[in-house]
Amino acid sequence: MTLSSFLTNLVIPLNLCIALLLAGAILFIVRWRKTAFIVAAAGLSWALFWSLPASSLWAGGRLEQLYPYQMPSSLPTAQAIVVLGGSTANARQNWFQPYDSATASPRIDTAAILYKENRAPLIVVSGAALEGSVSEAQVMANALKQQDIPESAVLMESRSFTTHENAIYTAEKLKQRDIKQILLVTSALHMPRAMAVFKKQGMSAVAAPSAPQIVVPSDPSFSFWQPNMRALAASRSIVKEYVGLLVYWVRGWI
Template structure:
């Protein structure tokens, strides 16, 4: 999914073709590599692809009827640096997701926050780091629950279904770009999620163009994120069954 890796892969194959006297194919591959690099680092295409994902669901503001809906926060990664406070160990996506969950928790007295995220290499699970971060942000311990086993969105959906069933509506918190795939996964398993997106990467400033034509390393990151989500949605659609 990485556009830089794709660029160098195409150049490497182009070089091999050149050595094998396949010069026409070599030129085509090299030209393709540079065209793709231009598209994914200079043009507004990456911003458009990612914004198309992020704008499918908008900020959720609960009404008076939603006080008993649990809030599920999907895992987003963290560091295991023990010198840092738990809240500072969270990745940017995880911290943004947790902040959104705490905001909704404060608007819904009596609600529960379900924190998800597995353990990498036997270290502390992401769910535990988020739960302890939530406590430091004022969430009551009795209002937190954890799912420490799921490693993917699909596994999170299956585990949540097994634990909570399909009858109750719940608020699903994840990154805005990931929300379409997450909603599809939970709905495919018969559940009733309400989208509460967080971690918007494409943010429009009033006095600047949303789609500039200029080289930017952010464009490469946007491309990788968008490709990951689009391919992931196809994979869930074709290969995942209830």
Template sequence: MRGGAAIGAALGTLAAFLGEIRAPEGLLLLLIVAGALAGAFAVGRRILSVGAGGLALLLSLCLLTPVSRGPLNALVLAQLPQQADAIVILGGGVQCGTRTLEGSSQARLLAGLELWRAGFAPVVTVSEQSDVFSATCPKMSDIEREIIRALYPQGGPEVLTLTSVTTTRDEAARVRELAGQRNWTRILLVTSPSHSRRAAGIFAAQGLNVVSVPAPETRFDYTLPLPSDRLRAVQVVLYEWLSRAKQSVGGTPER
């Protein structure tokens, strides 16, 4: 019984890690306890044992070979940039303790500014995260504006803020409002490669004419040469699949 409970708790923890579940500590604890309770009973132990064996085989395959390269590439929508009215830089997160941008946010911001410097659009947007997950974090949009001002003290791009957003759908809704007010006919959408196809679909569903121009991936090597790169790729693929599944049943898509 104790062994089954330990396996269940471990699988709950692994699920939270691989799925990048973004939830308060209480909900994460509930997931771990639910796994432990499932493993405490004979039927649950059998199910968990089979699931753990299958998961071990799958993860071993993904760690030892670049088999996840295909699913990973299927998440990407990369198009050539075109003249547009605005460059929409999607939020990727902020480190609350150090008050700095996460790596994905930094990459997206720099990629968007490169498009502006190349003359593809005169306006860039940045995202201000809502207080849903943390009201004590600095606003991502404030940090990005500071970076832009430091890089371009004079003659920088016009910067608009998408206020109080929690998800990509929120960002799309804010951009739709701006497009209506400013008569935008085309936007360049900048996000991480693995997020690009889903994000473009969410924006297109709002009636926006989108050109997807992903930023470089900074979290891992997209060619997956190392086991660490492959593990991160598995995590990214699972996160995107879970977000699609949540969206398909009427839930709110994640960032």
């Protein structure tokens, strides 16, 4: 397990809450009762904080707004479109609402729209096989074919398991073709880290994020301050981005 993965799994709200409650129980048993209550309270507070929609809107929304969404037709042309594998909140249209396949918008759809708007003549799909034998790049290439994107316009990078590797291996392929100007496609939440690593690899990247997901729903019963299990479960994506930015900065990858 990498350092980034370890830290991310450790500070995921539910995981850290359980770990601190267990630590509190042990401290209580060994009669460090005041410390035990403090540790347990810290764990419960961490989980409570991330169960509040207001917390996701503040922390996650801040990342999404660093590279605001733009209509594909308003973006500049480039030499290639690069789309990264992965999914944030199951590509839901809204972070706080149930998954609906009819309204879900995967990253690959954004890349297809950009291609059809003649923003670039080539799409690079990047991502290894996280499970099984079929890479994310191949899955995305298949999805593009279903949207009538010609196979000749798709280039696959199937070695990368992390955002850092996405940038390294994709940059290698692009530089072989003398391509440096790209439109970078990923989720709005993931875009700050993705842009930083691609620029570190010498790419001239323009952010072309999918539409933001961490937005206030139209449901009149929605409450900013009522604990929400969906918000708690999805908060791991926000935590992952903040930990990833820290680790990537420490390691000199951004």
